[in-house]
Amino acid sequence: MRYVDEFRDPALASALVKEIGAISARLERGRDRPFAIMEVCGGHTHAIFRYGLEGLLPDLVEFVHGPGCPVCVLPMGRVDDCVAIAEREEVIFATFGDAMRVPGSKKSLLQAKADGADVRMVYSPLDALALAKRNPGRQVVFFGLGFETTMPSTALTVLRAAREGVENFSLFCNHITIIPTLRALLEQPDLGIDGFIGPGHVSMVIGTAPYRFIAEEFHKPLVVAGFEPIDLLQSLLMVLRQIEAGTAAIENQYARVVPEHGNPQALKAVEDVYEPRETFEWRGLGSIAGSGVRLRAPYAAFDAEKRFSVPDVKVADPSSCRCGEVLTGAVKPWACPEFGTGCTPETPLGALMVSSEGSCAAYYQYGGVRGEAA
Amino acid sequence: MNIPVLTPTRRRPLTHKIVTLAHGGGGSAMRDLIDDVFLAAFSGDGRAAPEDQARFDLAALMAHGDRLAFTTDGFVVDPLFFPGGDIGKLAVCGTVNDLAVGGATPVALSCAVIIEEGLPVETLRQVAASMAQTARAAGVAIATGDTKVVARGACDKLFITTTGIGVVRRGLDVGIDRARPGDVLLVNGLLGDHGAAILNARGDLALETAIESDCAPLNGLIDTLIKAAPGIRMMRDATRGGVAAVVNELAEASAVGVRLRELSLPMRAEVMGFCEILGLDPLYLANEGKILAVVPPEEADAALAALRAHPLGREAAIIGAVTAQRPGRVVMQTRFGGERIVDMLVGDQLPRIC
Amino acid sequence: MCLGIPGQIVAVADEDAMLCVVDVSGVRRAVDVVCVAEPGAPLSDLVGAWVLVHVGFAMSRIDEEEAAATLKVLTEIGEAAAEMEALTQGSVDLGSVDLYPARTQ
Structure with missing residues (x-):
């Protein structure tokens, strides 16, 4: 597969691992804890586990798995709202597959489907729009979630629905933005993160400029990375080189896909359709100002929250969960008392066990070699 | 073999178009x-x-x-x-x-x-x-x-x-609990075709591919395999839950570790593409014409040759080995020398966006 | 976050609806190309282009030169590692590097 296989080349991986080892050996002197490099994006977390990259790293370097899984950070109350909409007689509720297992306070969409709700798994919001056209007598609601990567796709689908006059289509918007969340994370007083691997596919939409504050205000390096194992190893090396040089800059390892200024058409669609919410609640992290979006007034007709009344009740995370601390890199998943006992992929309690992108689920499923040893 | 076969006594053509x-x-x-x-x-x-x-x-x-x-x-x-x-x-x-x-x-x-x-x-x-x-x-x-x-x-x-x-067959004793450290794990061909074909045939994903189910009766192939490797320990068809489910059952039942080698897993490019698009792991896709077999090391070459000589085993491969390390666990050596645990899934694999 | 995969645009599916057919290893699907099309240019200009596909939308045109530049840097790192190896061990045979070290607990 072009643009994929080249970046999975074991010989290159071997060279990168050696180089990372060499830097780490030079940095080791006087260091009492490992360098913690956070990969913000759940897709990166997935790739790290899928390719077993953690086991290749020297002891002095570790990945901290960040909050970038939109499925994991969806709060329970929003899932309850989904279920309430999905269970309406007239509704076909269309969703990405990985959102189906996220637990609400009473049930997940998968359970709602078993109870008779018409829940359909689709690959694209375009497929939900097509469902609406094929079923004019039904209300088709698309469960919009995801970061800036996914936002243009739902925005463009809403614009398409408006243009084609598809009145029985609406969007339940749960999109979130990564920048306010990174800021909230960086403002934590005891943050133990030495550098960041930046989200490649978010960046192909927003570009690299929005990350500048991380280097300028917080003096942390960030390297925007692709999703193949070579991409990740090279980006890690770039972060370590910055640490060695004592610099903090925003670099772009994924220039083949990420233009410096992002994608203007995608940004325009997002700007046209969405406006920021004052605040949005994240599972495990609490409310973060400016981190969510909703449909603008001209597209209110396509807003499922306006079309259907939803319970909109906040549901607190279980008190025993340490998701928030895992997300900020303060503790490892297996330090949580619920990990693997009260909280498993089958019966997830916390955000991070929900999707395979979540670091707890990833550790549970793929059993991080270090995790098992600990 | 004397097998009784039902035969119609009076055949009357059915005139109805639908079953009621x-x-x-x-x-x-x-x-x-x-x-x-x-x-x-x-x-x-x-x-x-x-x-x-x-x-x-x-x-x-x-x-x-x-x-x-x-x-x-x-x-x-x-x-x-x-x-x-x-x-x-x-x-x-x-x-x-x-x-x-x-x-x-x-x-x-x-x-x-x-x-x-x-x-x-x-x-x-x-x-x-x-x-x-x-x-x-x-x-x-x-x-x-x-x-x-x-x-x-x-x-x-x-x-x-x-x-x-x-x-x-007289004298043959195969079982999921019979694998021993040192044994070799084989598969008779390309993985994931059936799971991908079915998921695609449902049409919800609006993908076009030429992937076909591998659905086939394997008794002929197994016949040749047993003749070539009479000491064979175990065979299982890797249906629901895919290869991952079978090797996990094997590791648990035989109290051994299983080590898979990612680079050795035979898979067609379309299935890999299909999995990349949807974020699926081909190890968990169902097969309907694939067996996993465990044979003692001295019979591995003969077993592989026998499988490859059969029309349903042309892409057969040795995909891993049974070890004494980490009993009950399946570890896959990724193409970079990294390792990951291959666990069973809780339920069906669902396509991801993230 | 955000599964995306490179694919090649192989045909125009619907000019008015801004849809093209993308091929990923023999798997094809119609995708929205609004984000990668030159405004005003015919979609046929896109045929042959490699794009990054996310949930049915082509989100970025893959820049061949940038990909080549990244690979060049990587190759240099590989060569540097090999030279270092040669200095310390007197061998430049990358092929003999054990890519599959046994990692036992």
């Missing part, structure tokens, strides 16, 4: 449906009358081995017809393969169908013809059966249950 509840009512409509659709397809050389049970000559069976193998499986696939197969072919292959992986020579199957009223008779004919053809290819008889019709909504179009008997 009357066809399950026990009267002449039902008799006609069975005669004209099933018996017409399954009938053999006409030695036996249509009794309620098939009867077997024990002495004839015992010529082939010393133990009876007995298995059953229900088939509920959606859609009924998919690239590379249909529910009928699947129902025969599934049970034939479940017998064969136990070291048995499959002898005969039963076929129970549950039909949702409204199913076109033509659909039923196609499924019956496919079952008959697959059974012939596998060298087994469909010796007895049952038909039920249920009200609309009580089942989804057509469910089939096949039960099979076979005779286990």
Whole structure:
């Protein structure tokens, strides 16, 4: 597969691992804890586990798995709202597959489907729009979630629905933005993160400029990375080189896909359709100002929250969960008392066990070699 | 082998276009449906009358081995017809393969169908013809059966249950608990075709591919494998849950570690592309024509050669080894020398966006 | 976050609806190309282009030169590692590097 296989080349991986080892050996002197490099994006977390990259790293370097899984950070109350909409007689509720297992306070969409709700798994919001056209007598609601990567796709689908006059289509918007969340994370007083691997596919939409504050205000390096194992190893090396040089800059390892200024058409669609919410609640992290979006007034007709009344009740995370601390890199998943006992992929309690992108689920499923040893 | 075969006594062509509840009512409509659709397809050389049970000559069976193998499986696939197969072919292959992986020579199957009223008779004919053809290819008889019709909504179009008997070869003892450290793990070909073909055939994902189900009866292939590797420890068909499910069961039941090598897993480019698009892991995709086999190290080369010499094993490969490390765990060596644990999934794999 | 995969645009599916057919290893699907099309240019200009596909939308045109530049840097790192190896061990045979070290607990 072009643009994929080249970046999975074991010989290159071997060279990168050696180089990372060499830097780490030079940095080791006087260091009492490992360098913690956070990969913000759940897709990166997935790739790290899928390719077993953690086991290749020297002891002095570790990945901290960040909050970038939109499925994991969806709060329970929003899932309850989904279920309430999905269970309406007239509704076909269309969703990405990985959102189906996220637990609400009473049930997940998968359970709602078993109870008779018409829940359909689709690959694209375009497929939900097509469902609406094929079923004019039904209300088709698309469960919009995801970061800036996914936002243009739902925005463009809403614009398409408006243009084609598809009145029985609406969007339940749960999109979130990564920048306010990174800021909230960086403002934590005891943050133990030495550098960041930046989200490649978010960046192909927003570009690299929005990350500048991380280097300028917080003096942390960030390297925007692709999703193949070579991409990740090279980006890690770039972060370590910055640490060695004592610099903090925003670099772009994924220039083949990420233009410096992002994608203007995608940004325009997002700007046209969405406006920021004052605040949005994240599972495990609490409310973060400016981190969510909703449909603008001209597209209110396509807003499922306006079309259907939803319970909109906040549901607190279980008190025993340490998701928030895992997300900020303060503790490892297996330090949580619920990990693997009260909280498993089958019966997830916390955000991070929900999707395979979540670091707890990833550790549970793929059993991080270090995790098992600990 | 002396196998009784049902034969129609009086065949009356069915004039109805769709199946109704009357066809399950026990009267002449039902008799006609069975005669004209099933018996017409399954009938053999006409030695036996249509009794309620098939009867077997024990002495004839015992010529082939010393133990009876007995298995059953229900088939509920959606859609009924998919690239590379249909529910009928699947129902025969599934049970034939479940017998064969136990070291048995499959002898005969039963076929129970549950039909949702409204199913076109033509659909039923196609499924019956496919079952008959697959059974012939596998060298087994469909010796007895049952038909039920249920009200609309009580089942989804057509469910089939096949039960099979076979005779286990004398002296052969294969089992999921028999793997030992040092043993070698083989597969007879490309992985994930069936799972990808079915997911795609449902049409919800609007993808176009030429991927076809690998659905096939494997008793012939297994025959050659056993001859080449008489010390074979275990065989399993990697159906639901894919390769990952079988190797995990193996690791647990045999209290051994299993080490897979990612680079050795045979897979077609389209299946990899399909998985990349949807964020699926091919290790968990279902197969319907793939077995995993564990053989002692000294028989590995012969086993691989035998598999590759068979039309259903051309892409066979050694994909891993049994180890003494981390009993109960399956570890995959990724292409970078990294490691990851391959666990069982909780439920079905769902396409990801993230 | 955000599964995306490179694919090649092989045909125009619907000019008015801004849909093209993308091929990923023989798997094809119609995708929205609004984000990668030159405004005003015919979609046929896109045929042959490699794009990054996310949930049915082509989100970025893959820049061949940038990909080549990244690979060049990587190759240099590989060569540097090999030279270092040669200095310390007197061998430049990357092929003999054990890519699959046994990692036992």
